[in-house]
Amino acid sequence: MAEPKVVIVGGGLAGLMSAMKIAEKKIKVDLISLVPVKRSHSVCAQGGVNAALNTKGQNDTTWEHFYDTIYGGDFLANQPPVKNLCEAAPGIIYAMDRMGVMFNRTPEGLMDLRIFGGVKKHRTAFAGATTGQQLLYACDEQVRRYEDIGMVKKYEGWEFLSAIIDDDGVCRGCIAQNLSTMEIKPFYGDAVIIATGGGGMIFGKSTNSVINTGSAASAIYQQGVSFANGEFIQIHPTGMLGDDKTRLMSESARGDGGRIWTYKDGKPWYFLEEWYPAYGNLVPRDIAARAIYKVCVEMGLGVDGKNQVYLDLSHLPAEYLDKRLGGIMEIYENFYGDDPRKVPMKIFPAIHYFMGGLHVNWNHMTKIPGLFAAGECDYMYHGANRLGANSLLSAMYSGTVAGPAAVNYIKGLQGTSEEGAKKAGELELKKQQEYNDKICKMDGKENPYSLHDEMGELMRLNVGIVRNNKALAETDVKLQEFQERWHNCNIVDHGSYSNQTVLFVRQLWNMMQLARVITLGALRRDESRGSHYKPEFPNRDDENFLKTTIADYTPEGPKFSWEEVDISLVKPVERKYNVDSREVKK
């Protein structure tokens, strides 16, 4: 029998952590990534990573981290996995520290901790304002060490096209395409872990990287894996407007003392501090984003009459800012031209993170045996709203679960035939090659990049911060028109080498599928919960909607059902931030 092997798709934090954990257990890994793994989107995470290290004399506990995460997520997350996440957090952060992550230090050389949104305690370890970059690099370095001894083989510059599923419905590998030679080939493995991140590009402009199309997750969805809670899209309150993307200005700016304000009656108005005295500028992201929206759009009080308010750091010492927030100071200066040490930054909410994702069990396996999902592309830990600095944690933690779970799964395998895998692989390869040939011949009138722009604009307008049913229904009709128009795409690029348009056209179709999952999921959920806000239904409705949205693919469109949420550890209470969450009546 051939040596057991796991195929990991995605070289961000979740994928690299899985690879590390699997190689440690002496199982070989093929690691497929669109970009050199060191350039993955995890580098964009700025502010930090949460773990109740309790080194600040505040009696912090993993239970409080758990409670804040569940409460912050408006009680939609399954509670036992979140509890496990928070309990594992200190161990993971200590291991990352040993691996050389340049965390900021206290005067006695311990990791320093900062405070983040939706919490009352210093719980966020950080490396300046580039924490994601440092964590990713540390994982990249460890995986390179395993590459050096032959345990991991990297395939960088390959795009995942589809999973190989045999006659028994078991995942046996995947099909991927080389971005340069355009070669399509099967990668066989006893288990496959999808760690391909979120899908901000579905909204056109977001804080995401251009590779975050959600295309791989969508392909898996179209192959039968359920997509859960798609309608829960985090909108980050402090994005920097731009033509090509809305760049993130970290929540840590507020954690370290930044204040949000605009002018009212000619005077600075610190509306978050006024409306939410218990948390002030550190309310969770959904709350802050809606408040900024209200001030600008509904009250017409945006700075200079535009949709923007100030994020102000100019009252803090420059040296302090450079040491703790240098990364974002630099981004604002380089891309906007103003010095945030001297003048307040102008910001507005931006599409940021997918709380929903591929449906997995608590071992991160999807309903297809042998096919796992980890990181932002799964739906597990954040409920209806993610707390800041929990994403780096869940990305790493889900890797530490999915990796060993895949190894255990392989050890339990009996009597899987190599011929079965090969037969399924050749069939799937043929299918993908035919699809590719079809795309290469597309010579219609639609420019795929312009069509994508149109879709993004529509999604931002109607499926963003405020949603109403009429617009959502119209959006779905439009999305179906876009799908029709997709068939009339022109491939634009006729090169046979590094043809980026061929790949983009495929991604665009996959984005359109998930766009419908998001839009229809939002349409069905007649309540407001976390990031999902419908003025027609302004309250949370636990009786009808304390449920996970499940979308299953059919050629006619997503088919929806509900799944119960595991609330076995803490009872849902009203979520509000004008008072301390601990004082909200249980």
Place this chain on the structure above:
Amino acid sequence: MNAPEFIQLRVKRQDNPTSKPYWEDIKIPYKPNMNVVSVLMEFRKNPINTKGEKIDPIVWECNCLEEVCGACTMLINGVPRQSCSALIDKIYEKYGSDKPIVLAPLTKFPVVRDLMIDRQIMFDNLRKVKAWVQVDGSWDIGRGPRMADRVHEWAYPISRCMTCGCCMESCPNVNSKSNFIGPNTIAQVHMFNAHPIGEMQKEKRLDALMGPGGIQECGNAQNCKRVCPKGINLTMSIAAVNRQVNKRALQRMFDK
């Protein structure tokens, strides 16, 4: 600055790794606040060159658009830098808006297509010098060693190196006749050798920097520090590692 009607680019193109390069002139209507990436993105929506011919869109690499992933590095008017943070209005302030902005792939790496290059050598170099902390495993064995804030202060900037290749591009000693490992890799050695656990494998990294392509190939041109988009003090690192290598060489002589 008078706003021009068009943003004009002159792009050095190449269809595949073995074909001949050629120049192409393109333009898009001027808008304020654009950068080189957003111009290329706009262009692919209607890829027609200044001669009015329908052409294949320009191929380039980009990802984060925030100057943290390093992907979109290219030569812009001859300077190696990230194209996402290359603001058109700033370029016009410096060079004037009447001349086309010239884009070319980095010259020290093989071209894949157009502005896309293959920087695998940089990752291979990191492997050569064992640029990692050799931990026993990723398991939870409690708190790691303490690190003084003053070490963090100089080491953290090095950890922000995104392997973009600007320093390699600007270094005269990285060329077809030498296999100089490059400033960025040496800086990584500096950082790992300062980490309380990384320090334990210091000798292996220093040994990898001796011999052909090693640190002695540095000619002290100091271009690397000038072009580093993250402002990493590469020459300080090279000097510090050089001292470590010399000490190590002496030690090896006496050990014989």
